[in-house]
Amino acid sequence: MHGHRRLIGLAGAIAAIATTLSVGTAAAAGPAAVGHVYVNNNSSGQNTIAAFDRHPDGSLTPIAGSPFDAGGAGTGAPYGSAGGLQRSIDGRYLLATDPASNQISVLRIKPNGGLQLVDVEASHGSSPVSIAVHGSLVYVANGGAGGSNYTGFRLNAGGHLSHIGGSTFDLPDIAMPGHVLISPDGRRLVGTRVGPNAGPSYLDGFSIGSDGRLTPAPGSPFGAQRIGPFGSSFSPTHGNQLFVSNAHDGAGAGSVSVYDVAPEGSLDAISGSPFADLQTAPCWVAMSPDGHVLFAVNTAVPSISRYAVATDGALTLVGSTGFSSPTGLRPFDAQVSPDGQNLYVVDAGVAKVSAFAIDGTSLTELSGSPFAIPGGAAPFGMVVD
Numbered sequence: 001m002h003g004h005r006r007l008i009g010l011a012g013a014i015a016a017i018a019t020t021l022s023v024g025t026a027a028a029a030g031p032a033a034v035g036h037v038y039v040n041n042n043s044s045g046q047n048t049i050a051a052f053d054r055h056p057d058g059s060l061t062p063i064a065g066s067p068f069d070a071g072g073a074g075t076g077a078p079y080g081s082a083g084g085l086q087r088s089i090d091g092r093y094l095l096a097t098d099p100a101s102n103q104i105s106v107l108r109i110k111p112n113g114g115l116q117l118v119d120v121e122a123s124h125g126s127s128p129v130s131i132a133v134h135g136s137l138v139y140v141a142n143g144g145a146g147g148s149n150y151t152g153f154r155l156n157a158g159g160h161l162s163h164i165g166g167s168t169f170d171l172p173d174i175a176m177p178g179h180v181l182i183s184p185d186g187r188r189l190v191g192t193r194v195g196p197n198a199g200p201s202y203l204d205g206f207s208i209g210s211d212g213r214l215t216p217a218p219g220s221p222f223g224a225q226r227i228g229p230f231g232s233s234f235s236p237t238h239g240n241q242l243f244v245s246n247a248h249d250g251a252g253a254g255s256v257s258v259y260d261v262a263p264e265g266s267l268d269a270i271s272g273s274p275f276a277d278l279q280t281a282p283c284w285v286a287m288s289p290d291g292h293v294l295f296a297v298n299t300a301v302p303s304i305s306r307y308a309v310a311t312d313g314a315l316t317l318v319g320s321t322g323f324s325s326p327t328g329l330r331p332f333d334a335q336v337s338p339d340g341q342n343l344y345v346v347d348a349g350v351a352k353v354s355a356f357a358i359d360g361t362s363l364t365e366l367s368g369s370p371f372a373i374p375g376g377a378a379p380f381g382m383v384v385d
Contacts, residue, residue, distance in 0.1 A: 072098025084381025
């Protein structure tokens with residue numbers, strides 16, 4: 001009997017020790033991740049993708065093993081484009097541009113947020129800058145001289161890309177595509193042509209057939225309202241509304257245009273567009289998940305302009321928010337977290353990510369921001385899940 005009691009006591013002591021160790025380990029590990037942030041490092045020689053755990057307070061910590069091999073090659077220098085990293089609709093894969101090797105990389109997202117290289121395919125052009133994804137359909141904007149175009153692919157369940165024959169739409173060498181995106185219904189494609197700094201500037205509009213090929217909208221390409229149309233976003237709640245930043249009108253003359261996109265892909269600016277930004281070089285835009293707020297990243301200042309979005313798409317400028325450590329940041333691509341609580345911005349000049357808390361149309365930079373990017377060279381694309 002006494003031996004039995006001693007065993008019970010010993011078992012209890014072991015359980016208590018195990019509980020203490022478990023609690024201690026959990027405390028050391030910090031808060032659990034609620035999502036992830038991924039960045040295209042654009043590393044020269046061997047491109048990599050950085051991966052972070054995203055925590056409830058919006059802070060970021062690198063995932064073990066980050067950065068992860070992307071297979072292709074980056075330029076190692078800041079590369080102005082939007083959408084250089086995208087996630088498949090089912091959340092299983094990341095697709096990254098490798099502009100120095102003219103390739104597209106596909107990486108599988110592991111349960112812990114880590115990445116595994118699955119496929120590397122030729123982009124069927126030169127210097128791929130931007131990717132659009134809808135279901136299995138993938139379109140890439142190639143921006144290099146002699147190989148500038150939009151080209152289509154299919155992504156299969158195993159994470160492999162196959163080129164869609166006859167899908168390539170050639171662009172002039174001076175087009176300088178900045179962003180390609182597919183409408184929420186998957187039936188239209190829009191691309192921004194940043195063009196020469198002095199203009200002219202255009203936007204391309206297409207309808208997408210059941211075979212994935214493009215048909216130019218009547219009148220495409222459409223003259224941009226201002227010089228340097230760049231970052232763009234379809235409204236998450238009104239799928240015909242398109243928001244486009246205009247980056248090259250000069251100091252204090254930035255703006256955001258709003259277009260209605262017709263079923264065949266034609267673009268028509270809404271009344272009152274473009275809407276003043278009162279800042280310099282708004283190059284990237286991001287929207288809240290409810291479609292009520294738009295943020296424009298002013299790369300040259302640097303600052304973030306904040307707009308309230310009306311039902312018809314009209315914008316009201318609320319103000320602008322500076323960065324806590326602005327020197328050399330060169331803020332690029334931006335994304336809002338799926339819960340609408342945080343805005344993340346890639347800082348290409350210092351290889352960091354700035355993080356902000358969102359409260360309506362207000363932004364507050366988080367303590368600890370900006371966060372260093374593992375392996376960051378000249379990062380330019382981001383995914384937030």
